[in-house]
Amino acid sequence: MLAPFSGVLRTVSERGHVSTAIRLTNLRKEFGDVVAVDSVDLDVADGEFLTLLGPSGSGKTTVLRMIAGFEQPTSGTIELAGVDVTQVPPYSRDVNTVFQDYALFPHMDVLSNVEYGLKVKKVSKAERRQRAEEALAAVRLEDYGARKPSQLSGGQRQRVALARALVNRPRVLLLDEPLGALDLKLREQMQVELKELQRAVGITFVFVTHDQEEALTMSDRIAVFDAGRIAQIGTPVEIYEHPKTPFVAGFVGVSNLLEAGVAASLLGREGLWSVRPEKIRVLLGTASPEGSERAAAGVIREVVYVGMSTRFIVDLDAGATLIAVQQNSHATSSELGAMRGQRVTLMWNTEHEIPVG
C-alpha cells in the first residue's frame, strides 16, 4: 500500500544496531497535587512497535510528552539510545511526534509543512525538497504539496503529519492517539497502513491509544496504564490471554470476572478468575459437561444483537454475571430476541479459565 521509504531505511541501517531505543527509569510526574505518572520503568527495543494503552487520565499521554520533551519529569530519567536526555529540550531530541490533532502549520502549504524540520536544521534547499517529496510519496500525497492543510480531509492531514515527522528520519516516532479523529473505516485502514509503514522503515514507534482493539492489532508489545502506573506490559496475546490484574482483564476485552466466592463454588479454585466471552458457548436448557469442559447454569438477562455476533448477558445461579459472545452463523435476530429470560447452560473449556491478579 505504501511506497518503500528508501531514505529512512538507509539511515536506520547506517546507524547500526542499538538494542534499546528508549529507557524510562522510575519516571514520575506530578501536576500540583496530582500524580499523573508514577514509578514507570520501561524499555523499548529498537524497531519495536510499543503501545501505551489506558483510559483517559491514566498517564499514557504524559509519558509520551515526557519522552518528546514537552514535560519535565518530577523525578526519574529518560534515555534515548543509551543517552540520558532528561534535561535535553525537545528540539535537540532525536524523536518526532505525530500529534492527536496533527498540529499542522495552517499558514504553510503541505510541502512546506513537511520540509519544516529540515529547514530549521539548515538542510540545503535542494535536498530538503527532494526528501519532502519522497516522504509525501511514501504517504501517497505526492500531488498535494501545494495545498493548504485546511484543504485536506482528516485522513490526508494525518498522512501529512506522518510525513512531516518521518522526513526527519528520527530514531523514535511518537504517536499520540493519531487515529482518534478519524471515522471507523478510515481508522481501520490507517491501522494497517501505519503497521506496514513501521515495518518498512524500521523506526521505533511509541503509540498512545485508549482503543484496546487498536492496541491488540498493531503492537509488538502493549503497556497497559492504570492510574499513572504500568499495570502490565507484554505482547497482545499475553495481555489478552493472561491479564495480570482485574483492571487489565476489564480494560482489554470484556472482563467476565468470577469473584472469589463464585470461583470457589463454580470452579473449585481459589482467587479471582476470568473467562473471555468468546470462549463461552450458550446452550439452551440443561447440558452436562464432557471431558475438560465446565458447565454453569443460569438465566439469560439480555440479548444484544451486534451484527456479526450476539452478546448474551447471563445471570448464573452461582451468583456471577457472565457475558458470552456467539457468532451469528445460524441464528436470526427474531430467534435471538425470544431467548431473553430462558434458562441456559454456559459451557467452556477449563483451560480458558484465567487467574486474574
Added chain:
Amino acid sequence: MTTGRGTKVALSIFAVIAFLFVYIPLAVVLINSFNAGETLSWPPQGFSVRWWEAAVSNEGVREALVTSVVLGICATAVALVLGTLAALALGRYNFFGRDSVSLLIILPIALPGIVTGIALNNVFTTFLGGLTFFTLIVAHSTFCIVVVYNNALARVRRLGGNVEEASADLGARGWQTFVHVTFPLMRSALAAGALLAFGLSFDEIIVTTFTAGPGITTLPIWIYQNLFRPNQAPIVNVVAAFLVIVSILPIYIVQRFSSADERGGGVM
C-alpha cells in the same frame, strides 16, 4: 427561536431608527463639508470643494495632522511590542498573579480618560520634568496596549500551544518557532490590534490635553480649539469629515481580517 410577524416588524423599525440616529449626523457632516455656502447653512447652497482646499492649505490643520499621525504610529509601535509580549506571557504561561496582571493591563481603557490624564500629568510634571511629545506617546501607549493585547491574547489562546510544540518537536529553537510559526499565525490579529490602536490614539482628546507638551496640537485638539471660531467652522467641519473617513477605514479593514480568518484559519 421563531419570532412573530408583528415582533419582526417592530424590531426592524427600531433597528432602522437606531441606525438613523447614529448615521444621519455623520452624513450631515460629510455633506456639509462640500457645502458651497459661507456659513454652512442648511440646505447646502450647492456643491464645492472650496472648504476642503481651505483645510488642506491651512497650516494649523496640516501640522496637527502630522502630529497626530506621528503620535499614532509611535504609540502603536510601543503597544505592538509590549502588548504582544504580554499576550504571549499571559496566554502561554501560568504563574502566580496572572489574572491580576491581566486586569492591570486592561484597566487603563476602563479608567475615565480624565483620571488617567490627571494621574499621568502629575507624574510627568513631578518626576519627568514636564510635558513633551515623549510624554504624550507614553500616555497614548497606556490605552493602545490594551487593544493590541486583547487581540493578541485572543489569537494566542485560539492557536493553543500545539503548533509551537510541533515546531520544537521538529527541531526549531525558540526564536525559529517565533519567526516561522508564532508570528505568522498572529500577524493578522496584530495588524487588527495595531489599526484599532492607531484609531484610538488618533481621535483621543482628554488624555492628550493633560499630557501634551506646550505647543503640541493634535488634530482633535485643533478641532476643539477652533470649534467656536465662526470663520473656522467650515474648516472644522471638513476636518471632522476627514476623521470620519479615517476612522471607518481601520474598522472596515479589521472586519475584513477577522472574516478572512474565519475562512482561512488565521492566515493573512
